[in-house]
Amino acid sequence: MNTSLSWIKAYVPELDVTAQEYTDAMTLSGSKVEGFEKLDADLENIVVGQISKIEKHPDADKLVVCQVNVGSGEEIQIVTGAPNVKEGQKVPVVLDGGRVAGGHDGKKTPGGIKIKKGKLRGVPSNGMMCSIEELGSTREMYPESPENGIYIFEDDVTVGESAIKVLGLDDVVFEYEITSNRVDCFGVLGLAREAAATFGKEFKPPVVTETGNSEDVNDYIKVTVEDTELCPRYCARVVKNIKIAPSPKWMQRRLAAQGIRPINNIVDITNYVMEEYGQPMHAYDLDTIAGKEIVVRRADKGEKFVTLDGQERTMDDSVLMICDGEKAVGIAGIMGGENSMITDNVQTMLFEAACFDGTNIRLSSKKVGLRTDASGKFEKGLDPNNAIDAINRACQLIEELGAGEVVGGVVDVYGKVKEGRRIPFDDKKVNCLLGTEISKEDMIAYFKKIDLGYDEEKEEVIVPSWRQDLECLADMAEEVARFYGYDNIPTSLPSGEATTGKLSFKLRVEKVARDTAEFCGFSQGMSYSFESPKVFDKLLIPQDSDLRQTVVISNPLGEDFSIMRTISLNGMLTSLATNYNRRNKNVRLYELGNIYLPKQVPVTELPEERMQFTLGLYGDGDFYTMKGVVEEFFDKAGLHGKETYDPEAGKPFLHPGRQANIVYEGEIVGYLGEIHPQVADNYSIKERVYVAVIDMPMIVSMANFDRKYQGIARFPAVSRDISMVMPKNILVGEVEKVFDTKGGQYLESYELFDLYEGAQIKSGFKSVAYSLTFRAKDKTLEEADYAPAMNKILKSLEEMGIELRK
């Protein structure tokens, strides 16, 4: 929403503020001003001049030398190349040292262009005559401007007067951000009321006078509203003997300042009142209305209709249509029809000011695919009581401007009259909510400023129908607060019962994950929760995989963002690919983000959201680097037991010989491995990529931050080495399992210290050596204490086909 300052001042005549003061104060009272534009910011020293004499330039065919009277009897010489100047014309003249906004091609120069005395082809020129473009505007907004050349004033302007003022360019246009609840502020009058209240000045809305001749509008038109739900009110008036002409300059200027192009008196009046009252209206050529009747009904399903922009549009049966006795003549609240539009030859017209259901207009506008200024206003849900004022105001302007003869009376189809609300008021509760001590008198005075009444006896605020947003005492508290000043409300901190600030347990475990990853050199990435269904093919995930059962977005930004991820790897691989593509070396990333697993497809309840801790690297590091990070994390999260790794993870996107499920206490809690070369290729990464994915809900359920001191061993340990040769297919994990199960009470730890394959070892075999440490808490061990366990271990190993080397 925009308004010019001059239009606001038309209803708040005492208002005397700078643009900045207005901006600041209005913003603090709740009508946020986003910015303002001073139309004359780059204009300076421009007056109305009259050309008294034109002579040819001695040295240039395309230039003429003009003598221009610029007031107070002063005459200056100006050389111009403009084709349209004639003696006696009054034109805008920028004097020596003045500024214009830009060139005559319409391109604006920030800060303007300074005009100085000079010579043009040897002839002195002491100023410049201006086109409308040089004055910073356009022919669209000033339709009387010539297509090419200098702007020519009407004869009645005074020579020497400020041309900026005459053209209405001594104005400021404010741009507001009006919140959707303040429907009344989508009109100049609503904002003027707020401005008057904000600055404590009197609000003087236009006085709408009685209009119309002695005829009766009912003899011209009959209105039937079939759907009163969708059209609570329909007002119609008739104007005959229409004289289409340009509207007066003051009206054109106000519209231009709002960014609305002046067209002719009828269109301009319609637009003017729409801006003023926030009430859209529509004019039909009454001679095209069959049966002299209007019927407001829903469209038939699939009904086709040509709107006045010449486009054919298809309706469904929820769209409301304005029809005559035979056919549709307009889409209610959105756009009129080509078949009934006003032309320059119009004789008699039907004026419509109606109120339509906002939601229906919004939905219809979407369905029809057409959003207009009118629908934009209607969809906010207008006050039906405003419609009659607006149509009468329009007819008043028609009479005042001599645009036609208004027929007496109004056809007003208005079912249930909308009354203003009454809100029980309690000043103590308001102060309680705000934390203030504002007197009741002050509160009621604030209400009066914005035309809210107060019933002393019943202690109720009387709310006019245009303030549909005011419903309860909290709303009244806001009205008090914004005129008392949010700034003036004191500051305090909540009193009352003390509470403990803390992270949830889940977030604490996540913090441990982040810290561990970062200590291990991984930086945190973030990727989108939605992705393309093509991701599954990229990851070689089979067609029948459960992972392809996804939560699908019904209105995605495109296929690439259309499903909620069920696996976190695509984000990680995409990020690694970005880094690889940008030649970043040795990249390590991690992410903590959800996957979304539907409980059923299609989705009927919320999916399961599972936080995944995903790590990925290329460059330095390998499978065991990843494994190290996983185990560090488990340890820090209080999972002090032993992780095991099952190579039969069956992940199609991982290298078949370099992958494992991570198993903790018999549960699969994640997986790790090298990315399958085909997948790496699909992401254009030409290095080995290692990933680990840990299912955080599993970890959270097992994590534990309790710590208990175990004591430090005081007795010496005994160390025994075992050197083995075994078939390659025996995993060292199986050997460790023997240690775990047969090691007895004194086995404290074991450590792999040698692993060898190749020469000296027969093919298909590997050499593996472990060091075992035995220790007792309460004594120095003797051989008899650990020998039985050692023997059991050796025996089991031999049973597995492992050769022991002495």
Add this chain to the structure above:
Amino acid sequence: MKEKLEQIKAEAIREIQNSDGLAKLNDVRVAFLGKKGELTAVLKGMKDVLPEERPIVGQLVNETRESIEKLIDQTKAKLEAAERDLKLKQEVIDVTLPAKKNKVGHSHPNTIALEEVENIFIGMGYEVVEGPEVEYDYYNFEALNIPANHPAKDEQDTFYINQDIVLRTQTSPVQVREMEKGRLPIRMIAPGRVFRSDEVDATHSPSFHQIEGLVIDKNITFADLKGTLAEFAKELFGEDTRVKFRPHHFPFTEPSAEVDVTCFKCGGKGCRFCKGSGWIEILGCGMVHPRVLKMSGIDPEEYSGFAFGVGLERIALLKYEIDDMRLLYENDDRFLKQF
């Protein structure tokens, strides 16, 4: 005998003084004081001394031994110090050679900003909670006083799964879920991912983060809201930060406000950062609408509360002067390493 001892002592002193190293000094010690040393030999020769002279000679021998030992110890200390000095001189390193770093990773700027915010509120007694990202329409809209067909639903450009399930457009549904639990008073913040169907550009992303705040208790006032957020702004942006509350509209709060802070770049004078205004908008807030309280089973006659919502990316972009939101989701190592 006495002369013999004097001679031994003089000889020992000379030998000790001539020792140029610890090894040599040790040889001297052995030669004079060792089992086969000269002084020991003298003691062994005691049997030849007259019994009445023995104590005198014994004392003389001991005196000689003590003085030699003392001199050896002194010399040893000197030689050790000299050797350590020499070693230290030989061990000089080039301290400007590159460090051996354990290449630690870096937190995402969003996370760093979030932790700052979390720490401020945890310090004020707020609990950090979470809610689902895929959410029922009821929690995202209806229970927040945004009924079906409310224009705000359009304004927020919602992603729909179906009629009843949406990708949450705000973290405010977590408010409702906490209130429904019925445990009062409430002081919570709820950070998390939210979604709106905005095309990706330098200032928009279809997925971003918010931090919701909610306080419900008896006698909570708008003044409390102002005080809390003023405190928050000071903690986050510096002690001199001032806040400005502007009236605004949100369906789930009444009265509502938008909050600006003085530009932390220019301190409020106006600069490129704050587009010359001196102020930067950082959050929306208000007193929880009585209808929202009622829908969640809280009696608005007894309890009141305030809520606020902060855009995490907004804070991160402002605080770390990041000029393009897309950088946050590209995960370029060279970007992440700067945090």
